[in-house]
Amino acid sequence: xxxxxxxxxxxxxxxxxxxxxxxxxxxxxxxxxxxxxxxxxxxxxxxxxxxxxxxxxxxxxxxxxxxxxxxxxxxxxxxxxxxxxxxxxxxxxxxxxxxxxxxxxxxxxxxxxxxxxxxxxxxxxxxxxxxxxxxxxxxxxxxxxxxxxxxxxxxxxxxxxxxxxxxxxxxxxxxxxxxxxxxxxxxxxxxxxxxxxxxxxxxxxxxxxxxxxxxxxxxxxxxxxxxxxxxxxxxxxxxxxxxx
Numbered sequence: 001x002x003x004x005x006x007x008x009x010x011x012x013x014x015x016x017x018x019x020x021x022x023x024x025x026x027x028x029x030x031x032x033x034x035x036x037x038x039x040x041x042x043x044x045x046x047x048x049x050x051x052x053x054x055x056x057x058x059x060x061x062x063x064x065x066x067x068x069x070x071x072x073x074x075x076x077x078x079x080x081x082x083x084x085x086x087x088x089x090x091x092x093x094x095x096x097x098x099x100x101x102x103x104x105x106x107x108x109x110x111x112x113x114x115x116x117x118x119x120x121x122x123x124x125x126x127x128x129x130x131x132x133x134x135x136x137x138x139x140x141x142x143x144x145x146x147x148x149x150x151x152x153x154x155x156x157x158x159x160x161x162x163x164x165x166x167x168x169x170x171x172x173x174x175x176x177x178x179x180x181x182x183x184x185x186x187x188x189x190x191x192x193x194x195x196x197x198x199x200x201x202x203x204x205x206x207x208x209x210x211x212x213x214x215x216x217x218x219x220x221x222x223x224x225x226x227x228x229x230x231x232x233x234x235x236x237x238x239x240x241x242x243x244x
Contacts, residue, residue: 003107003117005124005157012125013104016200017077017173020090020098023216026202030195030223035109037073037177037189040160071184072176074160077106079125079171082234087205094207097216098232099199106175109198113191114177122157126172128165137162153178196225206232 004013021029029035080086082098090096103123111117129137137143147155157176177189202220204213213231220229 002152002154003111003122004103005122005154005161006127007103007125014102015079016081016100017079017103017106018081018086018098018100019075019077020086020096022091022093023095023097023204026097026099027216027219029193030220030225032190033192033195034190035075035193037075037175037191039070039073039187042187043076071179071181072156072160073179073183073189074177075175076170077101077173077175079173080169082203082232083169084234085169087207087232087234091205091207094205096205096208098203098205100201100203101198102200103173105198109193110175110177110191119153120178122154122176122178124157124161124174124176126161126163126167126170126174128163128168130165134162134164196223196227199225199227201228201230203229204231206234206236 001007001009001013007013078086086098087096107121107123110123111121114120147158150156156178160174160176163170163172177183177191179189183189202217202225204216208231210231217229
């Protein structure tokens, strides 16, 4: 379980996780057969990657930078199957599409495309802490040394897996790649995938027009996808009979 950070067992590694893409982004993913990870500085929360953003001070008093800090990339997924907030936040134009996979499938796809995957390819469950707990964490010298100087790569991955409790509703899982000096020059890291093999279902935004959803469904079918495709029924009113 070294590369599956904060997962309790194999059963958790095979549980479904979800991500909402814009329809344009998912179509691009199918066309290019690739997933894109980004540097944490691209994420909205300024508290993201707070460990590597903090000033580091050695016991001698010397301040240092983390050489690997700019070569780590991630992509965010969720254990939450569906919610109103998910669609409204990640599909503001009502053209989003949600896909399902598992942590194991994602991590193995990344691992198959990178050098030394045991040291560079990780997936982990985000841990949500109070701000005071996060502050105490960076002040714990032993704990920080275990992460920063960890030559197995896992400690570096863990630095991206802590968020404030205010974001607990996300139930986030993160795919993480710890790259090299060449990777550090870019803001994105792209790796090849087989979309039909990784994505187990495709669900369109519940607010998307039915005719438009049908056109997109046909496109994915033509691309070779044989799994479940449907429009979310989150906002559909069921036919009920009231007993009076």
